[in-house]
Amino acid sequence: MELVNHLEDRLLFAVPKKGRLQAATLDLLSGSDIQFRREARLDIALVKNLPIALIFLPAADIPTFVGEGRVDLGITGRDQVAEHDAKLPFGQPSTVEEVMDLGFGDCRLQVQVPERGDLNEPSQLTGKKIVTSFTGLTEDYFAKLEGIAGGRKESINNTASPVPNLKTQIRFVGGSVEAACALGVADGIVDLVESGETMKAAGLKAIATVVESTAVLIKSKQSANVKLVDLIAARIRGVITAQKYILCHYNVPRSKLAHATDITPGKRAPTITALEESEWVAVSSMVEKKEIATVMDRLTAVGATDILVLEIANSRTG
Ligand SMILES: Nc1ncnc2c1ncn2[C@@H]1O[C@H](COP(=O)(O)OP(=O)(O)OP(=O)(O)O)[C@@H](O)[C@H]1O
Ligand SMILES: O=P(O)(O)OC[C@H]1O[C@H](OP(=O)(O)OP(=O)(O)O)[C@H](O)[C@@H]1O
Numbered sequence: 550m551e552l553v554n555h556l557e558d559r560l561l562f563a564v565p566k567k568g569r570l571q572a573a574t575l576d577l578l579s580g581s582d583i584q585f586r587r588e589a590r591l592d593i594a595l596v597k598n599l600p601i602a603l604i605f606l607p608a609a610d611i612p613t614f615v616g617e618g619r620v621d622l623g624i625t626g627r628d629q630v631a632e633h634d635a636k637l638p639f640g641q642p643s644t645v646e647e648v649m650d651l652g653f654g655d656c657r658l659q660v661q662v663p664e665r666g667d668l669n670e671p672s673q674l675t676g677k678k679i680v681t682s683f684t685g686l687t688e689d690y691f692a693k694l695e696g697i698a699g700g701r702k703e704s705i706n707n708t709a710s711p712v713p714n715l716k717t718q719i720r721f722v723g724g725s726v727e728a729a730c731a732l733g734v735a736d737g738i739v740d741l742v743e744s745g746e747t748m749k750a751a752g753l754k755a756i757a758t759v760v761e762s763t764a765v766l767i768k769s770k771q772s773a774n775v776k777l778v779d780l781i782a783a784r785i786r787g788v789i790t791a792q793k794y795i796l797c798h799y800n801v802p803r804s805k806l807a808h809a810t811d812i813t814p815g816k817r818a819p820t821i822t823a824l825e826e827s828e829w830v831a832v833s834s835m836v837e838k839k840e841i842a843t844v845m846d847r848l849t850a851v852g853a854t855d856i857l858v859l860e861i862a863n864s865r866t867g
């Protein structure tokens with residue numbers, strides 16, 4: 550069956566086919582009940598229970614397919630969206646809209662130089678050799694350092710030309726960028742940093758951050774299927790909320806209720822129910838997972854008892 554012939558009446562949703570964003574993305578799709586089976590070697594999968602087709606692409610290519618093609622939704626890094634937009638001809642507005650931060654894939658695009666060396670400021674790199682996978686963002690960064698206003702000019706087939714008159718020599722490398730300095734190809738690099746392991750192992754240090762990044766849900770500004778886009782966005786938002794929060798139940802003397810609800814104000818407001826014992830109330834409130842240990846300590850300190858913590862399987866934030 551030629552899958553490409555079955556895309557017409559479907560919302561197209563681009564997701565990372567590999568790399569660091571793939572696993573968490575598949576979890577989000579599963580939590581959103583987007584059911585599919587991906588055939589080996591195929592980059593398209595028809596969703597079984599919704600009029601959607603998943604398109605598996607490298608994260609770096611997803612902003613292009615969403616912004617300039619027929620793809621309605623995408624999941625990629627904010628750095629990749631910024632890189633796509635940086636390459637648009639000067640003054641052309643972005644064709645991609647960010648719907649929400651997905652809460653994973655945090656990293657930073659940083660200017661890096663050899664640890665042992667006399668380069669410590671980005672301005673010392675102007676006019677020198679830089680290697681990166683993010684040439685758009687890097688050209689803009691060094692254009693600012695060199696005081697070049699105005700950015701790119703439109704060139705053939707609407708792909709922006711590099712920034713004119715830039716002294717800094719910026720070269721594209723697709724991967725393993727960290728080796729460029731040691732191999733004498735570059736004086737500095739602009740590359741992603743998450744844990745910093747790769748940078749340290751390559752004998753490099755970061756001297757500036759170009760952009761901070763996180764995984765984001767993006768949508769096309771010309772999608773015809775707004776209702777289904779909004780439905781999928783609501784499902785994904787619900788899954789993220791369920792991943793981020795837990796439900797905390799406890800009993801507390803009515804006289805201490807104000808102190809207790811200061812500790813657990815909830816996402817909107819806590820639910821309070823009276824207990825048979827008139828001087829006691831039961832409270833139920835959403836608490837961020839990362840806060841729950843100290844929240845339970847503080848609740849105990851103000852006299853709360855029977856504190857229960859429940860996982861949230863899914864949610865809709867309305
Ligand atoms: N340590 C990291 N290195 C690279 N990207 C990361 C990192 N942490 C998070 N990301 C995010 O993941 C996105 C895709 O990068 P990633 O390297 O995972 O994909 P890829 O390069 O296509 O896959 P691979 O590296 O397996 O070839 C980045 O644009 C960034 O937003
Ligand atoms: O700070 P860290 O946790 O070490 O992660 C950062 C490294 O990860 C990415 O490379 P990746 O592993 O994706 O290989 P690639 O360069 O081939 O994409 C990135 O290009 C850095 O090299």
Ligand SMILES: [Mg+2]
Nearest residue numbers: 568569724725
């Ligand atoms: Mg990579």
